[in-house]
Amino acid sequence: MLTIDRATHDAIIAHARRDHPDEACGVVAGPAGSDRPARHVPMLNAAMSPTFYEFDSGDLLRLYREMDDNDEDPVVIYHSHTATEAYPSRTDVNLAGEPGAHYVLVSTRDGAHESGPVDFRSYRIVDGEVTEEEVRVVDRYDDEAPITQQKAEH
Template sequence: MLTIHAKLVEAMIAQARKDHPIETCGVIAGLEGSNLPLRLIPMRNVARSETFFEFDPQQQLQVWRTMEARGEEPIVIYHSHTGTQAYPSRTDVKHATEPRSHYVIIPTDARHGEEIRSFRIADGMVTEERVRILESYKTGWELAMVA
């Protein structure tokens, strides 16, 4: 199950609406081993596509290095689907390289629902999981939105 703060969900949705009709993408980092998403990092979709996303390789390298230096890992990897249901495409599954991450898909076409959905993707297998949205974390950790 993905447990996530409402402000992070709101930020992902706002980014997806702003980038529509291009698929949006990004990462939410958290402390290694915590499974607690804390720091939202919007990423550039260098594909500039309405049907798939691709992280900017230089930006991704920088983000992953920063996470490593801070003792973080990618808790959530997110992107939007602009014209299809919020379910991982074959391309999404093929490029899913973080088996411990939650893969969140944000629908931006109301015909396909308005709820975010989260999946675990490992070894080509997709498993949908529940999403629990909280108004606050009781851990004392601070949220951060990175521009």
Template sequence: MLTIDRATHDAIIAHARRDHPDEACGVVAGPIGSDVPARFIPMLNAAMSPTFYEFDSGDLLKLYREMDDRDEEPVVVYHSHTSTEAYPSRTDINLAGEPGAHYVLVSTRDGADQSGPVDFRSYRIVDGEVTEEEVRVVDRYEDVAATQQKAEH
């Protein structure tokens, strides 16, 4: 399950809407081993395409060095689909190189780029196998920790 705070969830949607009709892309980094998407990092779609996204190689290298310096890893890798459902394409599956990451897709088709609900879905992609997972949006991560502690006692 992907647990994501509302501010980050909303920021991903806003980025997808802002970049429409091109696909938006980015990363949400978090402390290594935490599975907590904490730092929202919108990236430039170097392909500037409505049907494909590509991280700029220089930007990506800079990002990975920065995450390494901060003891972070990519917890979420996200991008948008502008005219299809929020499901990984064959290209998305082939490019999924972070087996520990949640791959979030947002669909801005059918007017969702302007307003209303968007299709916001998360997947694990490991060795070419796609598994959809539940998305839980929380106001704050502290609320989740408190709930988990109560459940354990």
């Protein structure tokens, strides 16, 4: 299960809407070993395409160096689909190189890029096998305070 704070969840959706009709992409880093998304890093889709995303290699190298320096992992790797459902394409599966990451897809099709609910789904992709997982959106990660939770809209 992916547990993600509402602010990061909403920022990912806003990024997908802002970049539409091109696919948006980015990473959410978190403390190494924590599986907790903490630092949202929207990236540039170097392909600038409505059907494909590609991280700029220089930006990606800088991000991985930053994460190493901060003792962080890529907890979430996300991108949007602008005309199809939020399900990994064959290309997405082939490019999935972080077996510990949650792969989030946001669909901005059918007017979702303007308003209303979006399809926000998360997957684990390991050795070419795709497994969908539940998404739990929380107001905050404070383990000692009550948490308001809501299952992400599909």
